[in-house]
Amino acid sequence: MSSENGGEGQGQEGPEQLALIREAVRKAKPRARKAVPTAERLPVARVAVDKALSHLDRLYDYSVPSSMDADAVPGARVRVRFGGHVAKADKGRRTGGRLVDGYIVERRESSDYRGPLAPLASVLSPEPVLSPDLLALARSVADRYAGTLADVLQLAVPPRHGRAEAEPSPEPRPAPDPPEPGTWSRYPAGSAFLQALRRGDTPRAVWTALPGPHWPQELARAVVATLASGRGALVVVPDGRAAARVDAALSSLVGEGHHVVLTAESGPRERYRRWLALSRGAVRAVVGTRAAMFAPVRDPGLVALWDDGDSSHSEQHAPQPHARDVLVLRAANERTGFLLGGLTCTAEGAQLVDTRWALPLAAPREALRAAAPLVRTVGDNDQARDAAARAARLPSLAWQITRDALERGPVLVQVPRRGYVPRLACERCREPAHCQVCAGPLEIRDEDGVLHCAWCGRPETAWHCLACGSTRLRAQVVGARRTADELGRAFPKVPVRTSGRDGVIASVPGRPSLVISTPGAEPVAEGGYAAALLLDGWALLNRPDLRAGEEALRRWLGAAALVRPQSEGGTVVVVAEPSLRPVQALVRWDPAGHAVRELAERAQLGFPPVSRMAAVTGKPAAVADLLATTPLPDDTDILGPVPAPPTAQWGDEPLERVLLRVRPGQGAALAAALKSAQAVRIARKEPDPVRVRIDPPDIG
DNA sequence: AGCACGCCGACT
DNA sequence: GTCGGCGTGCTC
DSSP, X not given: OOOTTTTTTTTOOXXXXXXHHHHHHHHHOOOOOOXXXXXXXXXXXXXXXXXXXXXXXXXXXEEOBGGGTTTOOTTOEEEEEXXXXXXXXXXXXXXXXXXXXXXXXXXESOOOOSSOOXXXXXXXXXXXXXXXXXXXXXXXXXXXXXXXXXXXXXXXXXXXXXHHXXXXXXXXXXXXXXXXXXXXXXXXXXHHHHHHHHHTOOXXXXXXXXXXXXXXXXXXXXXXXXXXXXXXXXXXXXXXHHHHHHHHHHXXXXXXXXXXXXXXXXXXXXXXXXXXXXXXXXXXXXXXXXXXXXXXXXXXXXXXXXXXXXXXXBOSSTTOOBHHHHHHHHHHHTTOEEEEEEXXXXXXXXXXXXXXXXXXXXXXXXXXXXXXXXXXXXXXXXXXXXXXXXXXXXXXHHHHHHHHHTTTSOEXXXXXXXXXXXXXXXXXXXXXXXXXXXXXXXXXXXXXXXXXXXXXXXXXXXXXXXXXXXXXXXXXXXXXXXXXXXXHHHSTXXXXXXXSSSXXXXXXXXXXXXXXXXXXXXXXXXXXXXXXXXXXXXXXXXXXXTTXXXXXXXXXXXXXXXXXXXXXXXXXXEESOTTSHHHHHHHTTOHHHHHHHHHHHHHHHTOTTTSEEEEXXXXXXXXXXXXXHOOOOTTOEEEEEEEEOOXXXXXXXXXXXXXXXXXXXXXXXXXXXXXXXXXXXHHTTOSSOEEEEESOSOOO
């Protein structure tokens, strides 16, 4: 082909000429659609394109070259040219277009697209990684969270690893025998739940677990009961430690080969290998951390979640789905049983019961009394008279109980993480400490201990309480390290160990020792702890968070559940104001009752989960524009805007956040409205992004 | 996001 | 007349 530009511009020089050459090159090789032969049967592939842009969140049709016919199965990964343009003047010719990844969703006889179809660029592998169920789930999750299918698929389908894919998966095992109820018999509805799973039914339960070490084994029995029905099962737990415990319980019940573990601990190859074993139906059950919520279990009969209050169940990547909500969607879409278990109960769990979607699964009082330790409270102003106790900053009661318990076994001391307290308060009157300039909350910087404002960043050098004039702040929580030092001095004959962010201990022997731990990092003690001290309760309860009370109770119960039952002398001391609701719920060991009251209060105040909320964050003008141009559901409350903390994403620009609130049943409509609002903004090429977050976690 | 088309003003 | 500004719309 000769250049149309011929001799023109030959005498010119410099950038113009370069531009002309570039132009000539571009024109000389338009990516002509070669007359590739197309598959004879089902020549059209409907493709989910891996582009997260919300205004092109739909499926696209491509033609299937006959050379790819055999590999281009539904679910296969493909590459396609996307975003090119069909020139009018030169019909059928395509120019440009970038190669993007995608998945074949369906092979069809014809397309309803009026226009020439581009051919698939390549089929990466015939492995059908995107099953119809997984696609449907991803679509539901995207809709629920105002996100795109592509975003969710990125969470749901792991990256391909060729070697792992080439390996054959193991032969599937025959279904195991149904399990004995074991410790499930402590729950009146426990055996019935297992039997329902084993029969092939789909029971749904919110399970308030008894304290003690049995829950991993109980989860495992639910899995085995489901396997015995010939169906698959999925268990999502908050961290690798919990996964390891359920894994061990499963292995001891039915041996290896029936299940895989999906956690961050295994590398990409091994992870993909296990994922494929599930997808291929070679292995029927999985236990894992939150990414496992999408695991491609074949014909699942049960989806289970442990400890839904743990923040690690919130996915960090867009659209930030929560494992509980994904599994609720999954139970509905794939018609499976559902088990939401924990030592505690969230308001969301209580709501599943309240709406009759799930039944409560709890133990009677007697079983609880047999399993739980004695819980005692100490007001947080109690001063120890004993000098040694004062040095260790322990109230007298806590001191005595520790001393006695250390005769009989290990003692757990739970201390909030250093830097955990977002809000400092006056030591005398508890008035929260505010910045004198902007009234933002004061905090102590972790690195250098400097008191400064969390909003404006101004260092505060001469704070005094505006209410009572005191100049003493309630100090930041003392870290585990220093607590360990002090307690070590107070009990010099006892070994002291710490478990926390850097260095989590999984378990400790049953010998007397002091175990200082931050919440969530508590080691399991052989035979149970003789006692536990829950220090600095005020710090957990003072957080400016909707879920502060629920979260404090969750962390206390998590530690207290590791203590021996009261009948064996197990005692828990919580240092916190005894009149507060979470403290009373701990003393009575009544997390379900706490959750019911919490839910009722949130309903009355119009808080989640009864109302659905969304946060819209961005530059003030951008947020205002989105709200002005978006038809929101009727009765949407618009709360704010309020200043939002700056984020790296936006640099130093001042940001605003608006909370949108809709009444029950309107959540889907709100998500849909926000998604189309985003699509409009992107299509209009608005320069300033707006972040939309359904179910924002940090509402104070 | 890219990329092309199209409908108006300054230049050869 | 034609080059080129960017406003608008589409991507199988």
